[in-house]
Amino acid sequence: MIEKKNARVSRGLIYLFLVIWAVIVLFPFYWMVLTSVKNTASYNNEKTPEFITMEPTGENYVKAFTEVSLGRYFANTLIFTVATTGLMMLVIVPAAFAFSRLEFKGKNLLFALFLSLMMIPTELVIITNYVTIVNWGFQKGDLTYLGLILPSVTSVFYIYLLKENFEAIPDELYNAAKVDGTSDLKYLLKVMVPISQPTIVTIAILKVIECWNSYVWPRLITKESKYFLVSNGIQAIRESGFGRQDIPAMMAAVVVVSIPLIVLFLVFRDKIMAGVSRGGTKG
Template structure:
């Protein structure tokens, strides 16, 4: 019996490296598949227009990289203005969304009022409504308010999120009730308790939804494209179409890729800097108890 156990253990050790090698090989292959489009985008952006068009078979390298495409990306169209508009849109929208989300999540998680559970259930039911219907309703509302081609029209429909409220509400619910009751005994107001206790404890989740909202705003395309036709309010996402149509043309792919690289780099840096915070916040928000 003992010899059989030792034999099984040795066999297990013998097969373990093979499984580990196979796992790393598959992960490496998947990483190459995922990262190759980014490599191709960066490579194309440093190729000259003539070199790119002369390649009958695309090459995976270039011996004469150039930054001329990046210069053209900023001079052919007002890309800097698109960046400024996007920063304004992302910062204001995210700030308002965080305020609304924190207050709503605190109300659903800690305050006691009649119909709270029913209201929260109906609130979650909004996630079942297709986004297309929401876009149509928002478009009609913003148009009737004469807010097209304004930052207010861009920002207002994006200042709340059912999912982020749900995520933060679940995180708030993990904070022990005893802390709240002790604070009330000491005469602490609900707002002060939220500011001094709940927010510091749940900071990772708040940071997470903040970062995710910034990324969402930066990538927003349908709504800005629908509600704005004035170039002064274009964001980087829908500015790409303007670059393609009225900038350096559909054929100048290297210059287009340079513009896409410039637009993508801030999000990549943001994710790399805060990826641990994002993972920590999502895991805390999804764990009960």
């Protein structure tokens, strides 16, 4: 009886801790949304912060799209995200397949050298990429899109993660496919990709989030505001008079930028969890 009572108390304390932690984590999002629906004049006249508003307004969201180029930033980010994620998947899936299934001389040494690239500081890679992109002229006009996309079309970590997942697929399937005369490409597309779908979807989602939140590289490459992504676009808005004088409209822009990632996670949360758990399991 005492053990059951102690178990209930422990469970209650755990739930209490989780609730408190959830409030701490979610409060900034609540404050962001709350501020975005406040009237600008009312917000500026607040003597103390108000944790609820009785007169919410949507005019700040209208301002976010009409008074600044938020729509343009969205379009640029969408192009960058879709193109980068698509090209990266075309690179890492065959690479992971080659390292996990194909046999060629020096494979282990090559993969070890490949993994060693993860030890190179990001700052050094950015400098090298910047010099290369500038020398190629991919910093001017519409070529800016190429300058944004090309340095991000591969990832050593994602290749490693997918390779481990591919190696968990029994060798018997590959041997049977080769006996039937199936090509490596067909086996990859018909067998390995469907089996590893949770991990592939997880990698794609993580890359989308990475692209959407990318700031340093777009800040270096984009010189014209019409090529800004949402990350450096929001920073430009904040640094301008609009962002400093109209905080509710600024918060509305931030909410709009955050919504796609929140929706993406809510829609694919099960696949993300399955992909992460599968990536850590072998055999």
